[in-house]
Amino acid sequence: MRLIVPFAPGGPTDIVARIISEPLSQLLGQPVVVDNRAGAGGMIGATEIARATPDGYTLGVATVSTVAANPAFNPRTPYHPINDFTPITNIAAAPSVFAVHPSFAGRDFASFLREIRAAPGRFSYATSGTGSINHILVELFESETRTFMVHIPYRGTGPALVDVVAGHVPIIFGDLPSALPHIQAGRLVPIVVAADRRTAQLPNVPTFAEVGLPRVNRMAFFGLHGPRGLPREVVERVHSATMRVLADPTIRRRIEDTGLVIVGNTPEQFAEQTRLEFELYQGVVQRAGLKPD
Incomplete structure (x- = not known):
């Protein structure tokens, strides 16, 4: 399984992905390989996730930038943050x-x-x-x-x-x-x-x-999602494995030591969270008249 990180190595998005990738590999019974696809504020990697075949072999890390702030700010974003992805869970959030x-x-x-x-x-x-x-x-x-x-x-x-x-x-x-x-x-x-x-x-x-x-009072988030049309059995399998990973005290400590807060919500909750964040940022951008450089 390829886990696309839409940012460069070393940042919080990458750190979260690497912390969970090894235990996820063990629980899913297959390698989970972190693949950094940075550029354009996360849009390059997010676009690759959106366009992947929905077979469960390509997932990605969703962030508030890639599925809320960037699409709200830039009308030329090459994907729709709600319609083009299948949410799995919000792993953690950053104050x-x-x-x-x-x-x-x-x-x-x-x-x-x-x-x-x-x-x-x-x-x-x-x-x-x-x-x-x-x-x-x-x-x-x-x-x-x-x-x-x-x-x-x-x-x-x-x-x-x-x-x-x-x-x-x-x-x-x-x-x-x-x-x-x-x-x-x-x-x-x-x-x-x-x-x-x-x-x-x-x-x-x-x-x-x-x-x-x-x-x-809104935090940046780091979640798991896949392309639109991801089979329900894949979503449930990955979600279940991720919840087991986040229940491990050692993993929790590693994530929390970076200053992040563990979340671990359901696919439905993460979908609703993403929708609400996107709509909020859309409203702020429109009222403030913000435009890309």
């Missing part, structure tokens, strides 16, 4: 965090919001790129709070973190696993997280839901 340089005056949510409300357009924020989930969520945050900051897009979270840590940009909204080492080292101050509950790593930092912004 995101608003964090600031230590020199920023607002060091908790109330003072952060007060600072940016007092000076619309004065402050800039970094994300992993235009049209990324983090960019779209900040647009939603600004709409809900009636604030405005200048977006500074980067080609990935890594370069964005470098500039915020250096003090060139005061604010970042990015995935928690990437930002956490800088927060723990005191190079960044966490303000609020997008997570289903307060994280174990940052127990004193509230979620967006706690500060009255439940619609912004």
Whole structure:
């Protein structure tokens, strides 16, 4: 079985795939080979998944970028995020965090919001790129709070973190696993997280839901899916094996140690989750008038 990862080796999508691939191989009784097909923000790999023969020998990792944010942002996406895939399960989710340089005056949510409300357009924020989930969520945050900051897009979270840590940009909204080492080292101050509950790593930092912004409280996800028309028996077999993998304490620990949260929902729940995420991001993109570069 080929497991397509639509991003380069080393990132969270790839890490999740490699953690589950070996135990999945053992349970399914066949090799599960991770195949990285990076490019175009995940669209190259996702397109290959969508166009694969639905025989169960080619599956892929679904992310919020490939099946929600990218299609919502780019009308030229060569697949439909709902109609062209068969969802299997959401394996894990990644909390995101608003964090600031230590020199920023607002060091908790109330003072952060007060600072940016007092000076619309004065402050800039970094994300992993235009049209990324983090960019779209900040647009939603600004709409809900009636604030405005200048977006500074980067080609990935890594370069964005470098500039915020250096003090060139005061604010970042990015995935928690990437930002956490800088927060723990005191190079960044966490303000609020997008997570289903307060994280174990940052127990004193509230979620967006706690500060009255439940619609912004959305996590990136990493799931399993296949092409449209995948037989039900294949879906059930792979789903059952994946649930057994995620029940293994060693596997759970390896995933959670990266800063991710285990999910493991049903195919139907994952399908509904994907649909709702796509529709939400579509609405944000349309209201904000966002367009590809």
